[in-house]
Amino acid sequence: MIDDVCQIKSINEKAVKEVKSKMLDYDILIEISDNFKMLGDPTRIQILYALARRELCVCDLTAVLNMSQSAISHQLRLLRTKNMVKFRKEGKMVYYKLADEHVVKFMEMGVAHATEKK
Amino acid sequence: MIDDVCQIKSINEKAVKEVKSKMLDYDILIEISDNFKMLGDPTRIQILYALARRELCVCDLTAVLNMSQSAISHQLRLLRTKNMVKFRKEGKMVYYKLADEHVVKFMEMGVAHATEKK
């Protein structure tokens, strides 16, 4: 049964049924879009891109991005909650690096696609 | 020269200089994050996921997603401006499909990563 959304009468019911039956589960859907959303901000891309080169502490990142410590820390927190970065403490300092190869792959793909398009 | 951002004194200048010199150009940076941002919404993911299966018209999409025609059309417009979908008109109807293999690849990767994580 197709819900009555607006007054459209010419729906291809067969195609819709087929496609609809294979749509993503809600949890997976949210997981996917949340992951992409995390990559959908220039500041976070820069952080991840920098960390893809080497492990860096928060203060290094502020210097690389030329942004406030607070802004960087807030973004790092988001990246942490989405398991995109790992960190270790060393005295006062906290060193961050990419969580795993997936993040690297996503970054590479994004960069490749964006640069190639030129 | 590293800009004086907050009062941090223990910056690893060498590392910062090295990483900073290899950061992304502004245009590329924005291109990358804009592309990911386009994928960072559940509605758009669903639209792209549906179109990955087969070409569909707007009315079919409203039925598949069970959302208003207006909401779908607005999202399709965004996807069009970012060259993620193509369309063709046939009478009153407008049929959409994915623009190219890149979009498919991104989707596959997102799905794979999200499902595997379980």
Add this chain to the structure above:
DNA sequence: CAATCATATGAATACATGTTCATATGTAAC
């Protein structure tokens, strides 16, 4: 233990974004 430094975080603010509502455009049917 007082001062300093590196980092984290809550609150406030400004801006971006997704959906709805109303309406416009364009095509087909009568």
Add this chain to the structure above:
DNA sequence: GTTACATATGAACATGTATTCATATGATTG
């Protein structure tokens, strides 16, 4: 040409989000 239908779009609204500011936490140094 009038009516109905498929799609597009501007404006309004509500919600999200990125940064700043102020401040807290936690570790080191003198």
